[in-house]
Amino acid sequence: MMQRTIPVRLKRVVNRSYAVRVEVGIVDSLPEFFRRNWGRRRIFIITDTNVGRLYGRRLLRALSLSGLDASMLDFPAGEESKNAAVVFALHSQLLGLGIRRDSCIVALGGGVVGDVAGFVAATVLRGISFIQVPTTLLAQVDSSVGGKVGIDHPKGKNLIGAFHQPVAVFVDPAVLKTLPVTEFKNGLAEMVKIAAAVDKRLFGRIERRAGVIRRGNERLLGSLLVRAIELKAAVVEKDEFDAGLRAVLNFGHTLAHAIEASSGYSIKHGAAVAMGMASEARIAMRMGLLRESDFKRLLLVMRALGLPVKFPRITSRPKFLFALSADKKASGNRLKFTLLKGIGHAVVGVEVPTPFILELLNGSR
Ligand code: NAD
Ligand code: GLY
Numbered sequence: 001m002m003q004r005t006i007p008v009r010l011k012r013v014v015n016r017s018y019a020v021r022v023e024v025g026i027v028d029s030l031p032e033f034f035r036r037n038w039g040r041r042r043i044f045i046i047t048d049t050n051v052g053r054l055y056g057r058r059l060l061r062a063l064s065l066s067g068l069d070a071s072m073l074d075f076p077a078g079e080e081s082k083n084a085a086v087v088f089a090l091h092s093q094l095l096g097l098g099i100r101r102d103s104c105i106v107a108l109g110g111g112v113v114g115d116v117a118g119f120v121a122a123t124v125l126r127g128i129s130f131i132q133v134p135t136t137l138l139a140q141v142d143s144s145v146g147g148k149v150g151i152d153h154p155k156g157k158n159l160i161g162a163f164h165q166p167v168a169v170f171v172d173p174a175v176l177k178t179l180p181v182t183e184f185k186n187g188l189a190e191m192v193k194i195a196a197a198v199d200k201r202l203f204g205r206i207e208r209r210a211g212v213i214r215r216g217n218e219r220l221l222g223s224l225l226v227r228a229i230e231l232k233a234a235v236v237e238k239d240e241f242d243a244g245l246r247a248v249l250n251f252g253h254t255l256a257h258a259i260e261a262s263s264g265y266s267i268k269h270g271a272a273v274a275m276g277m278a279s280e281a282r283i284a285m286r287m288g289l290l291r292e293s294d295f296k297r298l299l300l301v302m303r304a305l306g307l308p309v310k311f312p313r314i315t316s317r318p319k320f321l322f323a324l325s326a327d328k329k330a331s332g333n334r335l336k337f338t339l340l341k342g343i344g345h346a347v348v349g350v351e352v353p354t355p356f357i358l359e360l361l362n363g364s365r
Contacts (some may be wrong), residue, residue: 020145020169020229022222027133027172030059030106031066042103043070044094046117048077051109051135054178059108059133071097075116079265082112082151084160090120104129104167110136110183111143111269115161118149122164132169136179137187137221138270140171141228142194142249146236152265156326157257163241171229173222184216186270188305189252191224193273194231196298197251200344202227207297210304247348250338252277254327255311255360261323262316271308278302278309283356284339294343311360320361 023029034043043063047056052074063070073093075081107117107130114132121130134144150161176184195203205224206213212220232249239246256276260267267275281298284290302309314320324335335357339350 016165018166018168020171020233022140022171022173022226022229024174024218024222025172026170027055027059027175028062030133030170031062031068033168033170034063034068034104035066038068038104040069042098042100043068043106044097044099044103045070045072045106045108046090046113046120047072047074047108048081048110048113049074050077051113055135055175056108059106077109077112079112079152079260079269082116084151084153086116087120087123087151090116091124094120094124099124099128101125101128104131106131106133107144107166108133108135109139110134111139114139114143115149115158116151118147118164118166119151119161122149122162127164129167130164132166134169134171135175136183137176137225138183138190139187140173140176140225141187142190142232144169144171145229145232146246147240148242152261156323157261159326165240171225173218173225176216176221182268183270185306186268186273188213189270189274189277189302189307191228192298192302192305192307193251193277194228194249196277196340196343197248197338197346198235198344199227199231200342202231203301203343206305207301210301214305244348247338248346250348251340251346252280252338254324254335254337255279257327258320258324259312259314261326262314262320263312267312274302274307274309275312279311279360280337281340283337283352283360284341284350286356286359287339287350287352289347289350290340290342294340297343298340311363314361317361321357324357 056072060072075086105121107114121128132144134140147163147165149164150158153159235246252273256272259272281295285295299309334351336349337352338346338348341347
């Protein structure tokens with residue numbers, strides 16, 4: 001039998017850099033951005049029912065008045081929509097509307113919209129461009145930057161997805177005015193996470209001004225937001241595909257994903273991250289990795305911001321353990337956590353012995 005080796009040479013250098021623009025009122029400059037960069041190509045805003053009502057219709061009108069060819073699609077707000085049925089319905093609507101490879105999707109909303117619309121953009125017609133316009137603090141501070149898009153699966157959270165970077169991110173702090181307080185706190189949790197994981201100076205700033213931040217001081221929030229995005233961008237630049245360093249951003253998340261999934265997503269992501277950070281920091285302290293004084297500092301800041309620090313009551317242990325083991329950070333039979341070694345210093349890939357998890361569960365009854 002003849003033998004041949006046929007190379008398929010695919011090495012290429014593509015510049016996929018993009019800018020995250022942070023500015024009050026920047027949503028209103030989107031028509032101008034599209035006129036300059038998108039010309040006659042079609043724009044599809046994907047949003048959820050809440051954000052569609054608050055900002056989507058206005059944006060659609062502004063784009064249309066500028067002579068741009070724009071349409072808007074929405075789906076019910078909430079984590080329950082992060083599923084394959086919603087993605088498929090969006091695919092069908094987009095194909096029905098004649099989406100083409102040179103069209104652009106605008107993800108207008110919180111982290112759920114960003115993840116779902118980004119995944120739709122990554123998959124429809126094998127991938128088209130998309131823009132992130134995050135409207136929750138959580139999405140502005142974290143999920144809109146970095147290109148992780150995807151949906152949940154009955155086996156666990158965020159298990160189906162892709163890396164698909166946006167072509168631009170527009171962060172408008174003005175839209176946070178309509179955000180419910182609980183959602184604002186969910187965003188603060190991710191801000192504390194990045195500070196605790198990689199930047200003790202940012203953590204110190206949050207610590208000193210926690211009361212003011214909690215009241216939503218716009219100027220201060222704006223500058224913290226910018227710093228948090230810079231930190232996230234720096235991590236993503238070094239490890240876009242989550243091969244190592246990027247796991248620092250998972251501090252609090254291994255437990256958080258299991259808390260969320262086993263609660264049937266009645267506990268929101270940000271709240272679960274707060275609970276996860278407090279519990280994972282306690283584990284780090286019990287394992288002798290984190291000093292008690294640093295553990296207490298973390299808890300004090302979180303309490304001052306009004307974040308939940310107690311491990312929740314787990315109604316179904318099997319569900320929790322199943323979700324924990326399905327977490328993509330589980331490798332082989334062992335669970336790997338991102339734990340704090342100090343404030344501003346997270347370490348990745350730490351094996352946590354099962355008794356520490358059982359201790360949490362026993363305490364939660
Ligand atoms: P969300 O998208 O569900 O938004 C929370 C609620 O706020 C929704 O009801 C939404 O309609 C509403 N809302 C959004 N903007 C508003 C505004 N300006 N005013 C009033 N209401 C508004 O939740 P979230 O907390 O933004 O995102 C959580 C999701 O993000 C989770 O699914 C999580 O897994 C994901 N996430 C992804 C990444 C990533 O890197 N891709 C990172 C962190 C979190
Ligand atoms: N939010 C985690 C990440 O972007 O990697």
